Amino acid sequence: MRFPIGFMMAQSRHRSRMEKRGEGRYPTVLMLEPLYTCNLACLGCSVERHTGKLKDRMSVEACFKAVEECGAPIVNICGGEPTLYPELPELIAGLIERNKYIIVCTNALKLAEKVFDKIPPSPHLFLMVHLDGMRETHDYVCNRQGVFDHAIEMVKQARARGYYTYLNTTVFKETSVEEVEQLCKMVDELKANGILISPGYEYESVERDIFLTKEQIHDKFKVIRDFSSQYKVNATPMFLEFAAGMRELPCAPWSTVNYTPTGWKAPCYLIGEEIIPDWKTFWEKTDWAYWESRKDPKCLNCKMHSGFEHSAVSEAMKTMKGKVQLGMWSVSK
Numbered sequence: 231m232r233f234p235i236g237f238m239m240a241q242s243r244h245r246s247r248m249e250k251r252g253e254g255r256y257p258t259v260l261m262l263e264p265l266y267t268c269n270l271a272c273l274g275c276s277v278e279r280h281t282g283k284l285k286d287r288m289s290v291e292a293c294f295k296a297v298e299e300c301g302a303p304i305v306n307i308c309g310g311e312p313t314l315y316p317e318l319p320e321l322i323a324g325l326i327e328r329n330k331y332i333i334v335c336t337n338a339l340k341l342a343e344k345v346f347d348k349i350p351p352s353p354h355l356f357l358m359v360h361l362d363g364m365r366e367t368h369d370y371v372c373n374r375q376g377v378f379d380h381a382i383e384m385v386k387q388a389r390a391r392g393y394y395t396y397l398n399t400t401v402f403k404e405t406s407v408e409e410v411e412q413l414c415k416m417v418d419e420l421k422a423n424g425i426l427i428s429p430g431y432e433y434e435s436v437e438r439d440i441f442l443t444k445e446q447i448h449d450k451f452k453v454i455r456d457f458s459s460q461y462k463v464n465a466t467p468m469f470l471e472f473a474a475g476m477r478e479l480p481c482a483p484w485s486t487v488n489y490t491p492t493g494w495k496a497p498c499y500l501i502g503e504e505i506i507p508d509w510k511t512f513w514e515k516t517d518w519a520y521w522e523s524r525k526d527p528k529c530l531n532c533k534m535h536s537g538f539e540h541s542a543v544s545e546a547m548k549t550m551k552g553k554v555q556l557g558m559w560s561v562s563k
């Protein structure tokens with residue numbers, strides 16, 4: 231199975247509850263960024279996400295308020311580096327009490343110190359370790375030597391301790407598809423639970439030319455899609471078809487809402503046209519139809535997993551063939 235059964239059931243229950251209520255748009259994932267402090271400064275990361283001060287972090291109460299207001303069953307704790315958030319054990323315990331599924335997106339540098347022996351493994355908790363390529367590429371993207379080897383050791387230890395552990399890779403210009411396949415093979419070698427693969431987004435604040443054009447994304451993802459069925463890849467087949475330029479999809483920025491130390495980021499995790507302090511204004515005043523259309527210049531090259539996976543699944547659910555394909559994909563591997 232690509233994901234634990236409880237996680238898949240929670241998503242499917244949420245989808246049918248929202249559909250019964252006639253909600254056309256609803257969040258499934260909250261990208262919760264309790265801090266903008268990081269122990270790395272990766273080349274592909276937006277500058278504000280790793281230059282914040284720890285004292286400006288969000289309170290745990292503010293995190294829970296955002297979780298309750300948006301109602302998403304999945305909370306993806308990112309940032310910044312979540313393991314640097316001093317209240318992480320309290321936050322995760324509170325989210326499990328609220329029956330949420332939690333993804334901790336981490337560079338793994340502090341897993342031993344901040345997670346192992348402090349936060350117990352749980353079927354509700356997934357560690358998502360960032361690995362943007364094999365040793366040379368990952369250390370280059372992270373701007374530091376030795377990060378790859380450390381992350382690999384942490385994945386091994388996390389699995390041995392019983393944590394659900396996934397790899398997360400962003401494809402940049404320097405990334406070769408051969409490297410992506412090597413990473414997929416490593417998932418089995420490391421006994422990890424899967425790998426999420428997504429094209430990088432070209433942030434305006436990132437000056438280096440490391441991002442792919444849409445055509446380059448299509449070329450790389452055609453190859454990735456071809457080998458993906460052999461491995462535990464966690465992006466759906468429909469999303470990979472979209473990334474490979476074989477189908478079009480509307481964006482669904484409302485499916486993955488983003489709460490930051492300064493407020494709700496509209497319209498999405500990638501572009502903050504506005505930062506809105508309160509949930510109601512963010513949800514009701516954002517022009518979702520405009521952002522779904524992808525006609526904004528900032529959306530032209532975007533093929534990010536966070537924007538399109540919900541649309542990929544909705545598309546599959548429209549036909550019996552799509553439902554069967556999605557069901558088979560979910561239980562294979």
Ligand code: SF4
Pocket residue numbers: 481482483497498499500501521522524528529532533534536537538
């Ligand atoms: S297309 Fe990309 S940048 Fe535009 S709203 Fe969707 S996720 Fe955000």
